[in-house]
Amino acid sequence: MQCHLKPETTRYARQIILSEVGTQGQQRLRDSKVLVVGAGGLGCPVILYLAGAGVGTIGIVDNDTVDVSNLHRQILYAIADVGDLKVLAAKRRINELNPDIMVHTFDTTLNSENVLPLLTEYDIIVDATDNFVAKYLISDACIICEKPMVYASISQFEGQVAVFNYYNRHTQQWGPCLRDLFETPPPPHLTQNCSEAGVLGVIPGLLGCFQANEVLKLILRVGEPLSGQLLSIDCLDNTFRLLSINTKIQDRPPSKMLGVMTTPIWRNSDWLSPDALHDWIAKKVPFQLVDVRDVSEHQQGSLGGRLIPLKDIIKRQAELDTTRRIVFYCRSGVRSKAALLAVRSLDQEAELYSLEGGIERYLAIYPDEHYPVAY
Incomplete structure (x- = not known):
């Protein structure tokens, strides 16, 4: 009997037959x-x-x-x-x-x-x-x-x-x-x-x-x-x-991270409070708002702005308008910090902010303000 398996199926046959892997698992590996x-x-x-x-x-x-x-x-x-x-x-x-x-x-x-x-x-x-x-x-x-x-x-x-x-x-x-x-x-x-x-x-x-x-x-x-x-x-x-190993360090602010690095790349002034963002929006201060969450999260609810998932922030940096202030936001503020630091590593002069507490804190303070912001 001749085997007519596809080359990829043949290559990974011994692991695909595992119930924990299968074709779906092999696709996960490929992706x-x-x-x-x-x-x-x-x-x-x-x-x-x-x-x-x-x-x-x-x-x-x-x-x-x-x-x-x-x-x-x-x-x-x-x-x-x-x-x-x-x-x-x-x-x-x-x-x-x-x-x-x-x-x-x-x-x-x-x-x-x-x-x-x-x-x-x-x-x-x-x-x-x-x-x-x-x-x-x-x-x-x-x-x-x-x-x-x-x-x-x-x-x-x-x-x-x-x-x-x-x-x-x-x-x-x-x-x-x-x-x-x-x-x-x-x-x-x-x-x-x-x-x-x-x-x-x-x-x-x-x-x-x-x-x-x-x-x-x-x-x-x-x-x-x-x-x-x-x-x-x-x-x-x-x-x-x-x-x-027990979790001991509950509060891990960015100022304590990357502590072995030769130069700090995070400053306390990089935080933007929900109140400050709300004020900027109300006064129509010129800035660019960037959501660094995944597409599915953005579709479930957002503050608007341009969607650039964190994993794409470097290769899509041309979409960032560094002639204006840029505010990054995510669910809780962690990914937006990473986005800010990644962009700053490429452009030290850009005026960048991370929304403190993310969209969760913002909507907790201003729960009725679900609208697109396209500055």
Whole structure:
């Protein structure tokens, strides 16, 4: 009997037959966008397995080049790649494995100017870095952008993995963040990366596989993510410990976020109160109002203005009129903060505001004012 399966069905046949995946799950994978920060020992297995599973768009952030000392653990690369940028070598390998995957490469280091624009384009952020400054930068940015962060760290024969900033759709609550586990980064003299402390190549491979598994679970909406839990692994004695993480930091104002960045990009004056917005509308002050929620949310009710979902704010920046004041709003004020910071990273001179408390607070104060505002 001849098989007449479509090429894509054939490629993913072994996972499509899983009841937790099926054709609908495979479509979710195809539609998903995942950013992997770091293309080293952790990032390599994550990237390979996400590409193998059919995640449609993968972004890779890394500014390093392939060194022969990487090859014992960074399984994406070969001798022929030595000296090449890791992001380009990784893209070549993914194209060989699965040419249907869209790969975006960023030969850079995350910083205060690029972290928010990079994160807004993706659904899930994978922390595959090897230093605490980057980890806290990613964690704080994920809070602002409302993105889940799949975290891992390794030290010699040990490793940890967790999912931070996960939004539980059933309880409508956010899970713990990295600062709930460790509020501040440890002093530099107490930490070492792999080149200083050493690592057995299989350890980051194992932890990277756990990270890839958590990403796939989040996309497919199956199982229990490692939210509120830290999986600690000691590979010398085969000990697996599942530790609980409690949410300690309830109030996470932007001034306390991105605290490891060299320059602040948020100012208290960026808030615009509902009363101030109401006054501007009444007096017909010239400004542009921008709703950064999703289309479905906008259709259910809005304050009007131009709809530019947060995920599109960078690529649609030409629609923003920076010759006037711009007010961003969302449900509660979190996504509008992310939009403001993303736009400010591209235009430091623009006069930008985020509606404090979002549309929820505005309509709580002015409940009868449902009208389009098209300034």
